[in-house]
Amino acid sequence: MSDDLRGLPPRRELPDDVRDRLRAEVRAGIGKPRRTKHLWYAAAAAVVVLAAGAVVATQAVRQQPVAGPPPPAPDPGNRLTLDAKVATSSLDRCWAAVKGAGKEDRVPPREEWVPLFTEVLAGDSVVAVTAAGKPMFCETTATTVTLSDPGATPAYAPGTRVGLLLHSPTGVVAGVVDAGSAPPFLDSRTESGDNMSQSIRPSTVTGQFVAMTRAALWTTTLSLENPPAPGGTVLPTPPPWLVMVVDRPVTADRTSPAGRALGECLAAAEMEVVPDAAAYAPGPVLEADGYRVVLGRHDExxxxxxxxxxxxRPGKTKSTSYLDFTGPQPPPARTLIVDTLGGTESEAEQGKARRPFTAALPTTATKATIDFGIGTSVEADVVDGMVATWVPQNIHLDPLAKVHVRARDAQGKVVYDGSLMLM
Known part of the structure; x- marks a missing residue:
């Protein structure tokens, strides 16, 4: 061994995610895509990016001590990552949907699909993929599959170099950013005036990007913003998706009063669209002073x-959904986030605001005693591990305040006894 190398730590294998990402970038970069007016993919550019990523990864491996953390991904600026397991499962479902629709002639063979990166948010997974060099996006939820059309031309707004290829019912926005252009911000604005802005993070290889806006498809206007420049450019409607199908159907009650209330509310929610909304079974319902709160559960x-x-908008109502983002293994009892109804931002009459307390409890619970610490407690039914009640109006809404909850099953056995956050 050379004396120059004696000070280096022992050679280490690249982590699986780094290896998968490098392999995907190589395969995507050496494809032979069709050149169009707006899109180009250069194998040389891919090789340069790959080389740079390899240098970063190699340096990270050499500089880390043996017992240290794994090296960073080769794209630390964008933080785009490839989950090989998610990609394989999702792409297999998308291919099955293509075959089921009899559209195999519209897409390259499955073996020519190369996953580049994945985005996952609360049960909604999107894979950015190239199919014989063409950009394509595969979205899967617990019950649905949506695949963009690899033969479609991206929908570009005049004067921009950002083109859309997909806007799905769950609010997924995906497309391409042409090489050499700075990615702008994506703004989503609903009819009710709610809006959200997020940065676009394109792949350094193909320019593909995915944005999880969670804004309703039919009532949302998408625009590109370039701060500090004023105003924005409205994006056109993207081309139709190639396939959208419910491949793993799950049905839930929508005929009972609670089922109808849940279905109507989820269908009307413009921001934070819930994937697989039809699969959520109804839970408890609160109604008072023109406000209505309903809970729902789908698995965990x-x-x-x-x-x-x-x-x-006088004469109209506004619905908002609040999805529980606690991860794949949520605690058995937790407060569910929901805003005050009729708060100052809603321009409601003073004194008309109501605050719901909602929580998830063990599914064996049937009754819960909720003590707000003001000398009185509330008894509430627990439905499928969900409980809801109105917070007393004379209580101070302290962000650090807690309530004591004791939940019992049908035999009276205590299945949870502890404190939860009030809000």
Whole structure:
């Protein structure tokens, strides 16, 4: 061994995610895509990016001590990552949907699909992929599959170099950013005036990007913003998706009063669209002073959906969903986030605001005693591990305040006894 190398730590294998990403970038970069007016992919550029990524990864491996953390991914600026397991499962479902629709002639063979990166948010997974060099996006949820059309031309807004290829019912926005252009911000604005802005993070290889806006498809306007420049450019409607199908159907009650309330609220929610909304079984319902709150559960996921008068649009209501983002292994008892109804931002009459307390509890619970610490407690039914009640109006809404909850099963056995955050 050379004396120059004696000070280096022992050679280490690249982590699986780094290896998968490098392999994907190589395969994507050496494809032979069709050149168009707006899109180009250069094998040389891919090789340069790959080389740079390899240098970063190699340096990270050499500089880390043996017992240290793994080296960073080769794209630390964008933080785009490839989950090989998610990609394989999703792409297999998308291919099955293509075959089921009899559209195999519209896409390259499955073996020519090369996953580049994945985006996952609360049960919604998107894979950015190239198919014989063409950009394509495969979205899967617990019950649905959506695949963009690899033969479609991206929809570009005049004067921009950002083209859309997909805007799905769950609010996924995906497309391409032409090489050499700075990615702008993507703004999503609903009819009720809610808006959200997020940065676009394109792949350094193909320019593909995915944005999880969670804004309703039919009532959302997408625009590109370039701060500090004023105004924005409205994006056109993307080309139709190639396939959208419910491949793993799950049905839930929508005929009972609670089922109808949940279905209506989730369908009307414009921001924070809930994937697989039809699969959520209804839980408890609260109604008072023109406000309505309903809970729903699908497996381990819980959602709160609230409806209130829309003061900015007289005669109409506004529905908002709050999905529980606690991860794949949520604690057995937890507070579910929901805003105050009729708060100052809603321009409601003073003194008309109501605050719901909602929580997830063990599914064996049937009754819960909720003590707000003001000398009185509330008894509430627990439905499928969900409980809801109104917070007393004379209580101070302290962000650090807690409530004591004791939950019992049908035999009276205590299945949870502890404190939860009030809000």
């Amino acid at each position: 996921r819980v959602v709160v959906c609230a409806t209130q008068p829309d003061r900015k």
